[in-house]
Amino acid sequence: MTLSATPLSATVRSILDAFYAARRASPRLPAIEIAQRLGISEGELQAARLGRDVVTLPLPPAELAGRLHTLGRVKALTRSSAAVLEQSGRYPAAGEGSAGLLLDPGGLDLRLHLQRWHWACLIQDELPGADGTPARRHSLQVFDRHGRALHKAFSLAPELPDGWRALAAGGDTRAPCFTGLSPAASRPLPEAPGLAHDWGRMRDVHQFFTLLRRHGLERHEANALMEGRFTHRLPAGMIEAALVRAAERRLPLMLFVASPGGVQIRSGTLPAPERRGGWLNLFGSDFTLHLKDDAIADAWVVRKPNRDGGVTSLEAFGADGELLLQLYARRREGEPERADWRWLLEELVGREVAA
Numbered sequence: 001m002t003l004s005a006t007p008l009s010a011t012v013r014s015i016l017d018a019f020y021a022a023r024r025a026s027p028r029l030p031a032i033e034i035a036q037r038l039g040i041s042e043g044e045l046q047a048a049r050l051g052r053d054v055v056t057l058p059l060p061p062a063e064l065a066g067r068l069h070t071l072g073r074v075k076a077l078t079r080s081s082a083a084v085l086e087q088s089g090r091y092p093a094a095g096e097g098s099a100g101l102l103l104d105p106g107g108l109d110l111r112l113h114l115q116r117w118h119w120a121c122l123i124q125d126e127l128p129g130a131d132g133t134p135a136r137r138h139s140l141q142v143f144d145r146h147g148r149a150l151h152k153a154f155s156l157a158p159e160l161p162d163g164w165r166a167l168a169a170g171g172d173t174r175a176p177c178f179t180g181l182s183p184a185a186s187r188p189l190p191e192a193p194g195l196a197h198d199w200g201r202m203r204d205v206h207q208f209f210t211l212l213r214r215h216g217l218e219r220h221e222a223n224a225l226m227e228g229r230f231t232h233r234l235p236a237g238m239i240e241a242a243l244v245r246a247a248e249r250r251l252p253l254m255l256f257v258a259s260p261g262g263v264q265i266r267s268g269t270l271p272a273p274e275r276r277g278g279w280l281n282l283f284g285s286d287f288t289l290h291l292k293d294d295a296i297a298d299a300w301v302v303r304k305p306n307r308d309g310g311v312t313s314l315e316a317f318g319a320d321g322e323l324l325l326q327l328y329a330r331r332r333e334g335e336p337e338r339a340d341w342r343w344l345l346e347e348l349v350g351r352e353v354a355a
Helices: 010-025 031-038 042-047 061-066 162-169 195-200 207-215 219-225 238-248 339-354
Strands: 054-056 074-079 083-089 109-112 119-128 134-143 149-155 231-234 253-259 262-268 274-276 279-283 287-291 298-304 311-317 323-329
Touching: 010 031, 010 042, 031 042, 042 119, 042 134, 074 253, 074 262, 083 253, 083 262, 134 162, 149 253, 149 262, 195 207, 195 219, 207 219, 219 231, 219 298, 219 311, 231 339, 238 279, 238 311, 238 323, 238 339, 298 339, 311 339, 323 339
Parallel strands: none
Antiparallel strands: 054 119, 074 083, 074 149, 083 287, 109 262, 119 134, 134 149, 231 298, 253 262, 253 323, 274 279, 279 287, 298 311, 311 323
């Protein structure tokens, strides 16, 4: 993948020196951890490698999303600040008339916010293989204008598919321009007259986004305003309790993990959670969920009316109001929500009340 190198600035050279030193010391150290050590964004770190291990993909986001299904078998990854969802599979073709809808319930199921896609690139890393010999890992990664990773795809094919090679052939070394990210300003909980009325009139869960925009609210603010009516606050530890009980009961759930650039959804039953290295983990045959649950500040049971009798989610938020993870019962459109999921949530609410 190496292209003709361009003269390096002192800043880029220092980033590269630090990156390759970190990888020599710990070959599988994630790029995001190296970037955090350097005090830069992950996008800035990868952009420093342009012309060596990285090429820019100069495609409009909709066109790039429309070509994901040509990449063959991949490991697709989306992360919030405290949850990472990895799934193995093949991207479905984009929905007709909407490149951001990659619909495959039970497989790679994504809702992409393409307006947030700022820079896409192909990356080639050299990592130790299973037998200890060097192996090349090919990935496609997308970043927002602040250099935050929005979505990643790692090739699992023994030979790169033609679709992957076609993307690489069109790559270049144009560097992205990133801007700093200012922390969101906190504010007192606003008033929202009419929120309860509008919430109760929902007939489709997707109307919730319109409701938030109409009342100028963030999701966690709406939950707080509707506490006792449509929402119930739970201690953060109830997320682990829900995952444990759902695994024990073989209850099929939908796990939603969102970055600023999209939502990735995994549907199916869950393995028993395992705690390793400060993370709560689900290790499935075709997916992995890593959850840094000590970053959860609030958990909410949220009830939304719809034409099928309503749906209920369990939602985890960070201290800054970021939605870290959502859990729903798996269901098809037009079907009522599973009673055993509602029972599980009622148990958690009753347990919290009793405590």
